[in-house]
Amino acid sequence: MAHRLYDMFMFEASQETWEAALALLHPSPGEQVLDAGTGTGRLAIALGDQVGDAGKVFGVDISPAMLRQARRQVARTPISDRIELRLGDVRALPFADGSLDGAVVSLVLELLPPEGTSAALAELRRVVRPGGRIVLAALAEEMPYGRTLSFYLVLRSIFRLAALGRPLALRKLATQAGLLARISMRRDLLRLPIDILLCEVPKTAD
Ligand SMILES: C[S@@+](CC[C@H](N)C(=O)[O-])C[C@H]1O[C@@H](n2cnc3c(N)ncnc32)[C@H](O)[C@@H]1O
Secondary structure (H helix, E strand, O other), X not given: OHHHHXXXXXXXXXXXXXXXXXXXXXXXXXXXXXXXXXXXXHHHHHHHHHHOOOOEEEEEEOOHHHHHHHHHHHHOOOOHHXXXXXXXXXXXXXXXXXXXXXXXXXXXXXXXXXXXXXXXXXXXXXXXXXEEEEEEEXXXXXXXXXXXXXXXXXXXXXXXXXXXXXXXXXXXXXXHOOOEEEEEEEEEEOXXXXXXXXXXXXXXXX
């Protein structure tokens, strides 16, 4: 059910966020990249186009229902052999250290409790090679809060809608996780501010 509603409501709304995330990650042909919390797999499919025949995209999600929907979407594309979907947790990623060239985590970090967000960032840093890129996209903590974000936060607290996510200071969190924050963009999603941040995994000398 959730996966159907997600595509119905979020497909168009998320388009600008996804485009910004794709432009920032910008994988080269042949690269191996991860879409962490892939949901219904739309970003993973777009990444599959970019990495080409010699590349590989991994999509990981904790929800079997989302993953089933992602599998259906991927199977309808001509590039399904480049996309591997795995059930898993972004806080304990099923990949070896430094085994990926890049990763994107879009609209997931804000859903985790604070210690989960830090654990996820540490895991992304672990699995992406030194010099590789990580793109983070999440509900932005803008100060002072704009009208829509304030309204959203009031609704969230009244109805205890923790599942909707909490605003994050993405650059600060990325820096605390030892990532080098490079370029950030701001987009709207249903009139809420979304930050999209390109980070680099430091090389040992950085
Ligand atoms: C709001 S959707 C975002 C989907 C997609 N990344 C996008 O940008 O449209 C959040 C997704 O994160 C997944 N998720 C939530 N917690 C997770 C975790 N700990 N590990 C992996 N996936 C998780 C959910 O199952 C859901 O598919």
